Amino acid sequence: MTSHTQHGRVQHTARSVAEHAAAVADLLQQFGAADRTETLPLSQALGRGLVHGFLAPLSLPPFANSQMDGYAVRSADIPDGGTELRIMPPVPAGSSPQPLAPGTAAPIMTGAMIPAGADAVVPIEKAKPDHFLPEGDGAIVTLPATARGTYVRVAGSDIAAGERALAAGTCLGPAQLGLLAALGMPDVEVYKAVTVLLVTTGDEVVEPGRPLPPGKIYDSNGTLLEAAMKQAGLAVRRTGISTDNPAALQAMLRTEGQGADLIVTTGGVSKGAYEVVRQAMADQPVDFLHVAMQPGGPQGLGTFDGVPFLGFPGNPVSCLVSFEMFLRPALSELLGTPARRLPLRARLDLGEAGGKLTSPGYKHQVRRGNLRPDGTVKLEGGESSHLMHALAGSNVLVHVPAGVTELADGDEVEVWML
Template sequence: MHRTKTRHATVEAHREAVRRLLAPLRTPDRIERFPLLAALGRGLAEDIVAPLDLPSFANSQMDGFAIRSTDVPDDGAELRVAAPVPAGIAPAELAPGTAAPIMTGAMMPPGADAVVPIELAVPDSFPVPGEPATVRLPAAAAGNFVRNAGSDIRTGELALAAGTFLGPGQLGLLAALGFTEVPAYRALRILLVTTGDEVVEPGSPLGPGKIYDSNATLLETSMRQAGLEVTRTGISTDRPGELTGLLRRHTPDVDLIVTTGGVSKGAYEVVRQAMEGHDVEFLGVALQPGGPQGIGTFDGVPVLGFPGNPVSCLVSFEMFLRPVLGALFGSPAPRPAVRARLAEALTSPPGKHQVRRGTLRPDGTVGLEGGAGSHLVSALAHSNALVHVPDGIAALAEGAEVEVWML
């Protein structure tokens, strides 16, 4: 049933509530096997164990000469030049007293245990293949410029753990191990609904008291960037019955409903009214901006209600939905978090975790963009970071260190 009592929660507590709400979506039927390129940006659904060594054979790290290290004393030695070893062949055993020209990545000849770079040889060039030649080389310890088999990863070792975000590096490792496909989570389907009689679509006539809808664009692009499939309904009016009907038309085809607006304590909060009779709670989170939040289920489908101001809804996504999806499904990847020093002083309201927009500069300082207001879309557009001021901190001086999430 709808709960009318308003309670308050910390950022951490509400994020955990969002995690509990969405955890049942992590089911085996959401796992598919994707070709490597199609898996880019998804989360790995199962542990991957290496089926072979990487490298699978000892090979040269440099262009140079493969030698037996015991053939070259400390003061160097002159060795006969053996047949060259290009990449991609299985070479013959290296005879004692000889040095084999070897290319980077080529297999080490049996018997050879070190490589001397070509620039240290005298002469410092490879002889013409087939012509008798000698080369003077300095001493080299066993293992010098040799990539041993399994030095990257060994057969049977954990290559990637379930929950890993699959970026180019991870997919490159899977390709190097011989995989052509990978088990990953299917993207969640999100129904995105913006509400408000005062909101109109960009490009429409802007009458008195009307504003263009930026929330839908902010959130849809953020969600698509995070790998989600988004259905955007257009703008719902402030009539609860219309919103209820709109939601019911789409709930059979989505995994999660996200609304913006209509979750505060005003007289015409349409999301609150439309959720009457459903297991949805509206609460205040100790967050600025983004304090008013809704959470629960509508006809059995998880629903999150974000505030209506543009920056508030984006901060809500970044603070709650994005990190929870990353933790549950391995995608999207966490925002890179760095420490930076404030380029100016700031104040923060008591009892709230404040999130400010800012620009991280090359000198390691972060400058604030705009004020703390939740309507400052221009300041957001000129920012490349979110600046965090935790609960319990009322003021920070210029030069104070803060945590910054890169956007």
């Protein structure tokens, strides 16, 4: 593509999706700075990105323990046909048991420490009697032969002390926070949440719940993007809808943007006569360009009064696709959160009539679809960027990369789960 334009001017050569994704990540690089971290208790760290990888300070489990309720035994004490063993005092979970004497069996509960000398556990269902006996001298239990290690969780079988526990940049979900707790860590250093100012623009846009005059539409972009951003861990600040007055938009951004880390607008970035965002950014280091993507081609990128700025198109599907293709991956790369969309492969189901999926060869097309349990994906709606009902009925984004002009029924495609 051509080099960057002067501020406020539109580039005429389309930038590739990969190039624009890299440019967005570069713009937001400061979000991963060392001064943008904080230490939080585990209960407040859900969905945050881990700053530093770390090694396990202890083994999990920290000691050999029983996987079952049963009897801890020395496997060598029991011949192939089984035998009678004298019963030792029981071993409840959390206790420190005495060593197991030869020719004895110790009742043991799930999770309890394996006594020294024991090397296997016989489940209570296989014992005779198949219930625990009251404590007392001379109590005997008959147990079958069992192999060494049976139903024993070995110390360090999950993770050994000194092994890598989590890598830097890991998104902390329930499982990761559970691991930190199991390793005895009460808090964790994470990246600070990014605060974004989200602005919808357009004289034609009306807040939901108000009367809808002729020629007007309700604002879906604000709700759509706010929900996507919150789901991705962003702290979202909404403004009222901006009119198509550039000076008013500039004033709104300066007033409402105090303390924001990022400004995102929707609409006003194309080549029309009333592109308010483009006009409001005329004196700012912002480039307006076209990305070889459908939908979501028109994009804005730069800074407003030093604050990183992204200008998304105004059609609802376009703005969500822009978020998924550019902002979400950049945050994942820099902060570890949100978790990346993992690519899956699926086979196109174009219906009984078959037919073709066509795409402009120079663009990366993103369609909406439903991924089914059998691994097929059915497209929802057409390629147009206003089809909110089709988007609401979809569970995946379907990718048709640049260079592919036609796909047939049964062809394999990449999909991202929504």
